[in-house]
Amino acid sequence: MPELLAFDRVSAGYGESVVLEDVSFSVEEGGSLALLGRNGVGKTSLLVTLMGLTRLHKGAVRFQGRDIGRMQTWKRSRAGLGWVPQERHMFPSLSVEEHLTVVERPGPWNLAKVYELFPRLHERRANMGNQLSGGEQQMVAIARALMTNPRILLLDEPMEGLAPIIVQELVRAIRRLVADEGMSVIVVEQHARLALSLTERAIVLDRGRIVHDSDSASLLADGEKLDRLVAVA
Template identity: 55%
Template sequence: MLLRLDAVDAGYGDSAILSQISLSLAPGQALAVLGRNGVGKTTLLKTILGLTRLQAGRVLFGDADASRWPPERRARAGIGWVPQERGIFRSLTVLENLTAVARPGPWTPERVFALFPRLAEDRHRGGEALSGGEQQMLAIGRALVLNPQLLLLDEPMEGLAPVIVDEVLRALSDIFRAGGIAGIIVEQHARKILRITDQAIILERGRIVHRAASADLAADATPLTRYLGVG
């Protein structure tokens, strides 16, 4: 197993946001994290990254107990992060954004350009000149050239035009289907993200209230209607 959370309680300071979260993820698997705003989805990602206060339980990565690892050690161990704010270097070109952080491995800037042809065309443009969709592609590419084992994405389709959403979905599907990288994706577009993930969980008030294979949840929308108001 690549990642395992055992009965995790976590939050900020003395405030508990997550309660009794248990999940596991094998190499190459993709997990959708669904739920309404404010239920703890981003906090779950930040807990895996080591950016919250772990109040109970354990976070295991590979064969190691990573519960007390600082964020930088988790990143070095192979946890990649695509934040909702994207966080690209706006003063650098697309190519410089990728080469500045690249680590040895199968994911190179050229492979990112093959995944996102729009970025290949704009490789010498500055980050500030990119559209929102191109910035999102660059944020994903920058995480990939770190050659992580696990990729965490926080609402990667937020604010994107439908045609760009489709491009990002195809790219994420290619990443996970190629194997070697597992993914956890927080997303509001439940129906779309279920198409490219293996498993799904629904959070409510910091707890997992439903878990299922993504295909099963897509086929029976009852839990989506109950917890997300999605038909």
């Protein structure tokens, strides 16, 4: 499959501070990547670098063969990067349906399709953002990103703090996106084994550098190595 997205020896950070150092990886069209590591090693910084919200010190960020390293964030979104940040960014004065339609762009993902993916949102479509549970807000955040019809979905800790039954719903949705819809996905997740079960490839960061790069299945099968690399269950 052709390359969709790539970091080529990227060093980036905030102001003069370098958080990511000499990072290189790529994601193919339809590929799925787990981005793992302990807290504070640069996982979220990698995603926000993809979205243009850090200072790029050196290297190149490519998307669909184009260098987007100096591109504005909104243009990256228009180009096909669908970002789902940890904070979810719900608007208390907007209904579920308004959250979704306000960002809608032409493509296969529309209201009917996201409601089919998340039936709970159809039931809550008239509820305001501040009337939703944390799990429902996460579903809205993912559905909202899909309504922009992205080429790749960037998920930052999608399961954080959610009840097990909601986690199961989100896992089913992400599996469908990867396996049935052919959506390219990068998943940042503290639950390493869960992230590996959802993806084809995995990289592990430590102190802003990639210290492991392999297929997800082989890392999942080597519990000793996984625990040593990420120290989480």
